[in-house]
Structure formats: structure tokens, C-alpha cells
Amino acid sequence: MTAQSQLDLFGIPEKQKKKPIVSPSPEKKPTEYPSPKKKAASETKTVDYHDFPEDLPPSYLVSVMYDGKKQLASLKLYEPVSQKIYFWDDNTGHKPYCLTSLPIEELEKLRRVTGHSGFDHFETVEKFDPLLDKQVTVTKVVTKDPLAIGGRQSGCMRDIIPEDYQKLTGFEEPPKVWESYIRYYQSYIYDNNLAPGMLYKIQKGNLVPVQQTASKDTIEKILSLFPDVEKEFLESVETWARLLESPVPDFRRVALDIEVSSSIVTRVPDPQEAAHPVVCVALFGSDRKKEILILKRDGIENGDKKLPSDAIVTYFDSEKKLLQKLFESLRDYPFVLTFNGDDFDLPYLYNRARNHFSFERNQIPIQVGRRVCRVSHGVHIDLYKFFFNRSIQIYAFGNKYRDITLNAVGTALLELPKIEFEKPLSELSYTELAEYNLRDSEITLDLTAFNDNVVMKLILVLSRIARMPLEDVSRQGVSRWIRNFLYHEHRQRNMLIPNSEDILALKGATSTKAIIKGKKYKGAIVVDPVPGVHFDVAVMDFASLYPSIIKVYNLGYQTLLCKHEECKTNKVPETSHWICTKNKALESLLIGSLRDLRVKWYKPKSKDKTLPKDLQSWYTVIPSALKVILNASYGVFGSPAFGLYCPPVAEATAAIGRHVITQTIEKAKSLGIEVLYGDTDSLFLKNPSPEQIEIMAEWSKTTMEMELEVEKFYRYAVFSSRKKNYLGILKGGGVDVKGMTGKKRHIPLYIKKAFYALEERLEQVQSPADFDEAKKEIKKIIRDRYLRLKQRRWGDSPEELAFHVVLGKPLKDYKKTTPQHVKAALILKKIGYEMKAGDLISFVKVLKDPRVKPVQIASNSEIDVDKYVAYLQSTFDQILDALGLDFEEIIGLTKLERFM
DNA sequence: GCGGACTGCTTACCT
DNA sequence: ACAGGTAAGCAGTCCGCG
Secondary structure, eight states, rough: SSOOOTTTSSOOOOOOOHHHHOOOOOOOOGGSSSOOOOOOSSSSOOOOOOOOSSSSEEEEEEEEEEETTTTTEEEEEETTTTEEEEEEOOSSSSOEEESSSOOOOHHOHHHHHHOOTTTEEEEHHHHHTTTTEEEEEEEEEEESHHHHHSSSSSOOHHHHHHHHHHHHHSSSSSOOOESSSOOOHHHHHHHOOOOTTSEEEEETEEEEEOGGGHHHHHHHHHHHTOTOOOHHHHHHHHHHHHHHHSSOOOEEEEEEEEEEOSOOOOOOOOOTTOOOEEEEEEETTTTEEEEEEEOOTTTTTOOOOOOOTTEEEEEEEEEHHHHHHHHHHHTSSSSEEESSSSTTTHHHHHHHHHHHOOGGGGSSOOOEOOEEETTTSEEEEHHHHHHOOOOIIITTTTTOOOOOOOHHHHHHHHHHHOOOOOOOOOGHHHHHHHHHHHHHHHHHHHHHHHHHHHHHHHHHHHHHTTTOOOHTTTOOOOHHHHHHHHHHHHHHHHHHOHHHHHHHHHHOOSOOOSSSSOOSOHHHHHHOOOOOEEEEEEEEEEETHHHHHHHHHTTTTTTTTOOOGGGSSBOOOOOOOOBBBOOOHHHHHHHHHHHHHIIIIIHHHHHTSSOHHHHHHHHHHHHHHHHHHHHTTTTGOOTTTTTTTOOOHHHHHHHHHHHHHHHHHHHHHHOEEEEEEETTTTEEEEOOOHHHHHHHHHHHHHHHOOEEEEEEEEEEEEEESOOOOOEEEETTSSSESSSSSSGGGGGGGHHHHHHHHHHHHHHHOOOOHHHHHHHHHHHHHHHHHHHHTTOOOOOOSSGGGGGEEEEEEEEGGOSSSHHHHHHHHHHHHHHHOOTTTTTTTEEBBBTTTTTTEEEGGGGGGGGHHHHHHHHHEEEHHHHHHHHOHHHHHHHTHHHHHHHH
């Protein structure tokens, strides 16, 4: 539950390694298989990258899609030796279907069903209904086409079965339809027990999974960590272990970035219209191959920028030829990376080519969808979407990047900033533009290549866990990942996948009252801190508290509020909910085994420095991926967007969490340990002895089955009376600052600098005796900053005084109030800036009326100094309280002056 | 007409 | 489109005040 961790994937960038296959357990290279016949990318108009080999050596399943023309599932496989994508079409005759409670005889009465152009046939099947807790007989309605099940048009099975049957019989309760919302290719993955990201081969035209014989030892080792567990739990661990211990390919890929000429500087060109020419394109390959395509234009200087000597630079007289060459180069790479390519680069290229140069569809290797753009010959990954993902941002990259722009993410993760120019892009020379363009593509590529390709590995491992194509897993959120792996497990066990609304109707009600207005249920406990400076503080926390609770307490939508009378006494504390004592919940089993695998195997592995480099890299990726999933595994149950949405599951988890921590606090007190603070799953203990710590850990394990461990020791910690707000100096150095204003991103740099100086000074303090001296210097730091403000000596421009606040929604949606950053944004809009949700607004506080001004147009003379003094005060009050200091006294106001 | 108490909105953060 | 809890600042409203 801790957000920060040594396990995040951020690190100093390394040179990308050249290695065909990175295998955690050394695999035989698949060279014994015949090499697939080569098919050169021809320059003719034919786009037939569908290469359907009879035999294919071990290849990674990277995507599954539905081919509407052929009406079947089509797979993309990445062969790591030739580094090409091959296609395989389903040959098993698998078809789309949904399930319904109506028997065949009744369904046959429904004309619109049997007469539907997409209708294929009915089958009677047995399933286990997890909501009714019994075997049921249902009818499988099989169709020729997924659209017949539940497309966007009306008249599909999902709608007409209940509608028409109700009309026919006049019954109040319409018959149920299940699994009609599942995408066909996902259904195909579930039914065939496929795992995207894993190795398959094609043998005499059939798809065959490749068994990983060499990883057997590792699997055995892992399983031996779980001695006395139930068979089902062990099987689950084994499945996860197989998915996670498989080798990883080297992804041959290219980053694409385009530049478009535009008349208005502050506006992004519309990709639908694609009205302006594509003037420059940069391609940056994982083989470090650089290609720059430049359109010749009137009046543009060549410029004197030196481009890299190994870059292939081509000038084009005609934009059409440029596009042709670009498409040809793109086809050479199985994986295409962009930053915002779904919404800009790819649709722009497609529409430009179609609308202005009459390209045929098959001449463009781009497929434009509503929200996603694919490349027809391979896999397109839009890194904007991936890095935008909150879970990835926080848990995988430890919140290292704040806003999601190529520059911000690039700077934070790569130390490779964008190239800046004083003039607008339209005025750049050819070589200047090319340099800029190439750098963007380089950043894009490196975002996936740094730290030994962690990002590619992360996407791969997530797609294995979630059973989703790489394209989807990189674009969708954690609730989809968790939903899909749970759906898959339902199918594997022949369980009916319940409709979300049925779960909600049966067990949707919560029974606690949230502290925050508008929330569904009560959450975690935050203990009031003991204000002051405390030396020798041990921070103990529960390892994955919520996943542990889900595991130990058997939580899941099936087991909460179950049907059995005899379970009703098995109450969740502080709620009216009960938990089943007869059956095991699927979520409990799966999340539990995943948690145990992370704690028992992957976390220790990640600290093992004796492993070879590539293995070390892999063993940092996996715990991060697991962390992302586990951290969200509780929250999704409280989210309506989640397919198995069940608020009582989330509510019970939080309630048990409160119970666990409350008991632990009581235990500490009974041992005579002072509890200084605690939040959700952590306890700050004042100077406990090693024995006391041991007793706490042991007690927690035996009485609650929860693992309580020391996370860190503070030499001393500083608390005010505020929750979620403290500063801790670690034993051995380093400062943790949590929740303090001085660290928040929106605060002006001018104030942050003072806060940082304070931090540095506090870090020097070794003992209570050192504080006297430190306090003196802290007073000086604050007084200096204050005086400089008063004397208006902050620099040539008010840059350092700017607040930086994100625009949370489109400007027009601020209806109830107009916050200051919105006022600033409105001014910017007036002078021609395009303002959209997610933009970071920088503004300063001024004396004149709207009291704020965008920093771009503000000058030193108009700054409202007193406002900044007030901010300085509130920022430092958070610390000064505890140190026994007073801001106003520090800046030289006497008690009397303050009173007045 | 104005100021203080209050509520609600908004953002950033913690676990 | 994972959750709830907390801090802070500001916008807007209501009420009392001869």
C-alpha cells in the first residue's frame, strides 16, 4: 500500500542492450525450426503483410483481433529471430456467442432471433452460476458475427431476446442474457486459454503453445515456497508463475513522430481535416536507425544544424512521395511507437493520404478506429495512453513524472529534454526542424528502451496477466486488466460470467457511512499524530494489507452476502455484511496467490544482486507489474466501471482493514509502546525495542494472519497536528517529506527553495541537542526569504513566483466557481492560447483585479508581495509548530504588532 | 453595504 | 473510468448589524 518504493522502474538510463532473447531461465534458442520464408516489403501498392505460414517457430502472441471480412479470429505472432509479425487465422471454427436463460424451444419462437442474418445455431450448455451458487442449464446463442450479439446497432441478440420474449409472453421478468458485452477476441482468448505475450508455434497449420521446459526448475522452486496450501491455491500460483517466468523477446520497433505546418501557432492541426502538409517525419528504430523525411517548401533555409551522421535524410519534392516512403519504412517494423499517435499522428497521416493524395486504403498501413489507431502489419503502442495511466504513473514510476507530455515524461525518465527554439516551428530551417523532430522520435523510442527496455517488458507481462493483446493492455486501465483476468478464470472453470447489474441488484448495498460526502462507504483510519519532534521512530506496515485481507477473509462477489443461512453469523466488523463459510471466492484465490507470489518469490528476487543483469532487470519488472495490479485489486470493487463491481467487497475490505489496524494499535499500547501516528496500514512507533517489534510482528502473524514488518527507521520524525503531513529523517540519512505544502507541485519555486533549504538543514540534526543550532539557522532561512520578498528581489522575472495548477476539465465546465487558475486560463484563452483539460496553468498573484495573471504576461512590478508572504507562512507553519517556532516572530513582528 | 461564518468546489496529496 | 481520507485556498452565500 505504500506508494513510494525501491521497486519502481525508474532508474538512470542505460544504453540499450543488444540481445535477441532475454530469458529468465536460459532457453534454447528456437533456431532448430525452419526459418520462415522472407517476404520483402515491396514497393508496389500491395499491402499483404498477412503472411500465413504452415509452420512457424516459437513466436510471441501479441494480438488477437476479429477479421470482419473472413468472420474469424485472427492472431498476430511475433517471431523473435526474423523479428517479423506473422498472422494466423483461426481454424477451429470458434464463433461468437452469448448465453441466455431461455431454453431452445422458447428461443425458437422468437422470429427475430432465428431469422437474424447473423444467427448460426443454439446449443444447450451447463454452467455454474456464481450468484445463484448452483449449476444451471443455459442456451448458447451462436452467431456468425460478433455484431449480431451486441454491436452498436440495435437488433442484436442482447436486446432482442429479452424484448421479444417479454412481448411474446407478457412476463414481467425478461429472460437473462449473459456474456454479450465481452469483446469477441477476448472471448476467443478465454475459450482457447490463450495468453498474449506467451510463446506459440504453428505446426502444420495449427496453433500450439510452446512448453517452457527450461523454466521447470524455477517453477518447482517457486512451488516449494508454498508447502501446506490447498491444491487449488497451488495451481493458481503455478499458472501465474508460468506466465511470469517465460522469456521476453527483443522487440524490434520504431518510434514515429510527424511535424505538420500550421498557420496558427497556438492551435493543434485537426487530424480529421488534415488540411496542412506533413513537412517532416522522423523514424527512430530500436536498432538506432534514424530516418528523416523532409518536404521541400518555398522560402525555407537549409540551416546549419548538424544532424547525426548516421541519420538517413531524404528531401521530397512531393508530399505524396514522402508519405509513400514513410509507409514503406513503417512496414519494415513489427512494432510502431508514438506519443499520442492514436489521436494525432496516425489519423493525420491516414486522412492526409486519403483525402489529399487519393491513396487506397490498402496502400496505407494504418487502420483508424474511433479511439485507437492500429498498424495493419503489426502492433501500434501509443505511449501517451500508457504513461497517462494513473496506476503506471504512481506505482510503476513512483510519480516521477507529473504531467503527461513528451517533454515532461522524457525529462523525468530519460534526462533527454526536447529541443527548444525561440521561434515558431514554421520559421525553422530544414535542419532545425529535422533535429527537433528526430529528438522527439528518439525520446519516444527511449521511453520504451531505458533501463533495459522496462516499459516493453512491463506491457508484455501485463498482457500475460490480464490476457489482453498488447495494444489493449497499453491503452486501458487497471480495472480492465483485472476484469479480464477474472473473466478468463470464470471461463476456465465453466462459470457463468455475471452481469454487473445482477451483482449490483443482489449485493450492491453498502452499510457504512463515508466521512467524505458523496462517497459510498467508510474507508481507512488515520490516527491523529502526536505533534512535536520524536527521536527513534520505527515505521511498521502491513505487507499488501488489502490483498491480504481479500485472501485471508475470502472476499469476493460470490462470498459476500451469500445465500446460506448458516453463514450469516460470519459478520464483517462494523458492517451488516457476512462472508460465506462454504465456498471459496475466485478473487480471493487469485489475488491471494498473486500477492503471495509477489511477497514470497518476486520481492526477494528483486533484491538479489547476484543474478545476471538481464535477470535482475526482469525481476524488477515483475514485482512492479504485480504491485500495480495488487494495489488496485481492492479499489476496483468499488468502481462502477469494473465488470465485477461489488461495493460490499470494497467496503468489507476497508472495514477489516480498520479492524486490523485498530487491534494492532491496541496491542502496541498494551506493550507500552507509544503510537505516534498511523495511516491505513502503517504505524509509527516511538522508540520500540527490537524485542517489542518482534512481538508485534509475531502477534500479527499468529492472531490475524497478517504480515507486519518494519518498513523504515527514522532518526527523528516531525509531526504537526495535521494528518497525512509529516517529515522524517531516516537513520543513515535521507529525508521523507509527506503531504507538506512546501513539496506540492503547484507551489512557487521561490517557496519550494526555502523549504528545500530547511529540509537540508534538518537532515544534519543528529540528536536533540543539535536542534538549538538548527533552529537558529532555520530562522535565518525564513527571514532571508521573507526579506527578499519584501525587497522584491526574486529575480528578473516573476517566473519563480508562479503557481502551477492543472486544468482539471475543459474551461466551459467550470460552472459553479471560477478558481484562480481558471481565471488565468481564461486570460490565456483570450490572447489566443488553446486551453484544454490537463493543461498546466502557470500564474502569479497580482494586486489588480482578477488578482491573478498568467506568468507569460506578468511583470515584477504588479506582484502582490503580501500574498506570497502569507503563502510562505502557511507553508512553514506546518513545520514550525512542531519545532516550537513562530513565523511572525521570526520575520520580526513583535507580539504587539501581531496583535494589531 | 460589509464582514464574518459557513458551505462547497477544486486541486494536490497519502495510503 | 481502482478506492476513501486529509489539507488548503478560494468562491460564493447567508445573516446580522439600529
